[in-house]
Amino acid sequence: MSGSADRIVVRRHEVGLENGWATLRATIETPDMPSRQLWYRVSVPEGWRVSESSDAFVPVPLFDAMRRRLPLHVEGDVSPTLLANLEEFQRFWTCWYPGRFTPVEIIAEHEREQPTGEAGAVTAFSGGVDSCFTVYRHATGRAGRQTQSLRAGVMVHGFDIPIEETAQFEAAANEAEAILATLDLPLVRVVTNVRPVEHAWDDLVGAAVASCLHLLQPNASVGLVAASYPYERLPLWGSDPVSDRLLSSAAFPIRHDGGGYSRDDKIEAIAQWPAALEHLRVCWASPQRNRNCGSCVKCVRTILAFRALGLGLPPCFDHDVIDAQIRALRRLDLHGRESLRILLDSVERTGSSGSWVRAVRALYYRNLLRDRLGELVASAPPATIRRGSAARRCARSRPPSRPPA
Amino acid sequence: MERRVNLRREEVAERDGWLETGVTIESPGTLRRRLWYRVRLPNGWTLSDSSEPFALVPLHQAMRLGVPMHVEGALSPSLLANLEEYQAVFARWYPSRFRRIEIVPEHEREREPAARGALFTFSGGVDSCFTAFCHATGGAGRQTQPLLAGVMAQGFDIANEETELFESAFSRTERTLASLGLPLIAMATNVRRVEHAWNDMMSAAIASCLALLQPNASMGLIPGEFAYHLMPRWGVHPLTDPLLSSESFRIVHDGAGFTRMEKIETIAEWPEAFAGLRVCWAGRQRDRNCGRCSKCVRTILAIRAVGLPLPPSFEQDATDRQIRGLGRLDRVEQRTQRALLDTVAERGASGSWVRASRSLYYRSRSRDLLDLVAYRVRRRP
Secondary structure, X not given: OOOOOOOEEEEXXXXXXXXXXXXEEEEEEOOOOOOEEEEEEEEOOOOOOOOOOOHHHOHHHHHHHHHHOOOEEEEEEEOHHHHHXXXXXXXXXXXXXXXXXXXXXXXXXXXXXXXXXXXXEEEEOOOOHHHHHHHHHHHOOOOHHHOOOEEEEEXXXXXXOOOOOHHHHHHHHHHHHHHHHOOOOOEEEEEEOHHHHOOOHHHHHHHXXXXXXXXXXXXXXXXXXXXXXXXXXXXXXXXXXXXXXXXOOOOOOEEEEOOOOOHHHHHHHHOOOHHHHHHOOOOOOOOOOOOOOOOOHHHHHHHHHHHHOOOXXXXXXXXXXXXXXXXXXXXXXXXXXXXXXXXXXXXXHHOOXXXXXXXXXXXXXXXXXXXXXXXXXXXXXXXXXXXXXXXXHHOXXXXXXXXXX | OXXXXXXXXXXXXXXXXXXXXEEEXXXXXXXXXXXXXXXXXXXXXXXXXXXXXXXXXXXXXHHHHXXXXXXXXXXXXXXXXXXXXXXXXXHHHOOOOOOOOOEXXXXXXXXXXXXXXXXXXXXXXXXXXXXXXXXXXXXXXXXXXXXXEEEEEEOOOOOOOOHHHHHHHHHHHHHHHHOOOOOEEEEEEOHHHHOOOHHHHHHHHHHHHHHOOHHHOOEEEEEOOOOHHHOOOOOOOOOOHHHHXXXXXXXXXXXXXXXXXXXXXXXXXXXXXXXXXXXXXXXXXXXXXXOOOHHHHHHHHHHHHOOOOOOOOEOOOOOHHHHHOOOOOOHHHHHHHHHHHHHHHHHOOOOHHHHHHHHHHHHHHHHHHHHHHHHHHHHOO
């Protein structure tokens, strides 16, 4: 596969193995740009092996190819079923962002389905509410006919914890390992630079998680991605039950797991699991990555969700939340706003009351009104609303999204 | 006696050239009812002897009653697993209406997969024409399926007693599909008499018809109406449709990657389909388009937006007054209207109808915002 000015080429490198870590790399050659490396380092448990296919190297560079409207050439083997699914995956994103993305052709050096891996599932695991719930319900047989026999949790360094914060990630991974150990499950660590390579994290999150899981395909027959939102409150972002499924190959289906449960259901389930309550990690804002700051929107809504259910403050938080902290949150991104909506659902269901409920409600509606006005202003023809008017000022752009749990 | 829904299988019988099969539904607090399906089966085709087609529609009633459903005959474990998630979606979408229940089949058995090939529902409307044309001409890319036949069912949009209207619509639609070299299979069913919540169970009803033909195909395509970004929470959805699949018979929600305008532009390349488009569910004559109902008006606007002439299957064009008469749009209709306005802006279409469409959209958005403000003011302590 030779370089070209009218396509993006993903060149694979040999897999490196050293001290129990496998390094998988690809060089991404984009016209008019310096070449970039996309790499993953995987702590391979004994008896496991990493995938030699290029399936894991397609989803992330695909976003840049869609943005630049350039075909994507991928060295190595890619599963035809993944390629077929990625055509629909691209359609999904193009529908939502017609100006930003265009479907492109993906050309693999070889098209070959991978042999089915070992029976069982690997699941992405950050140590937050959603991934703890997914692990707990499958490990304890509470997922009904969809129960998977779990083989490992996969924690990724490079998503919420920047890759240069090695000690902080190790501390957080140790906490996650302690949670999984109580269910006799190993933790596989993956380090990756997907976020420096592809910046649109909100769009990319499902693809990035799936790419990490695809690396472990020979050792499992299913990859689970824990749902962040229940089916009735799905915002548009990178991990969605429809689009996540489109990151599957025949040998390795990706399942969006837990959308059928509210955050209340999840919290009530993991409240039965003391190790999870002790080591739960929901915060992406704390400089100490293995602790929860207790004041960001994710910490606040989690503490309040436990409070609404009458479960008290879980031991993973140092302090409870006061009303002033709720009011201090002010302008929220889409995820923050929706998480408050879900909290208010819980408040209504449980009949909780108090000054904190009023503070949450006021915060939610203030943000909702501002966002709705913003949408209306943004969609209006340019001459309709005066530049500098109160409506325009009020509907100023949304703050950048925080990474999800 | 345990409160539960029982499905009792009936033997297949032949009547007036139709094969008829069905189940008797016994549910607590209601009289026994029969759910039946009739098929004019092509030569050499066989009907499924599995109970899978019969479980999908009564499931909605069992979920509403919150009681287990016992099914005579065999269901595949893969379908049962998918139906658990299918129920989870509906229970989250409509918590006061649906509950998750247990499905207990007499036997659990995976079916043998049939030879590769797809069936699809075909009504002669925009969505099904798009699906047929894309797959028949290889326009669906790597997802292109070898099409075996279309299926048109009486009892969906054309009522069971309107046999003449159905036969007339069927003949016209059969001719359209024949221009692609594909057969059309006639079916009839009383699903809408048995389960009234049509908007919730539309795909379940379609999938049940397609699954009856499972021994002859490996896949059933359901042409979706809405594009991914315009998708309402209802019975035809890319989230729930695949959950009506078993290992041997996949159900695929098709065409969600395209807007109505894009679909119409594609269908214009198939003159037989474009000339005979049938989108209307409201007109007295179900085999034609009334040109007045909201679906006709929206389709006419979509055709105008892409600069195509009105096909002869529409009796009359839409007036600006009819556009304004669509009233206040709900959130889903607003998004659909937004997509129309985006296409209009992209193509540079103009005229009084564009102004009427734009005003309809902004009036609805502004009213929603005012309602939200009023709601908040009322709830303020």
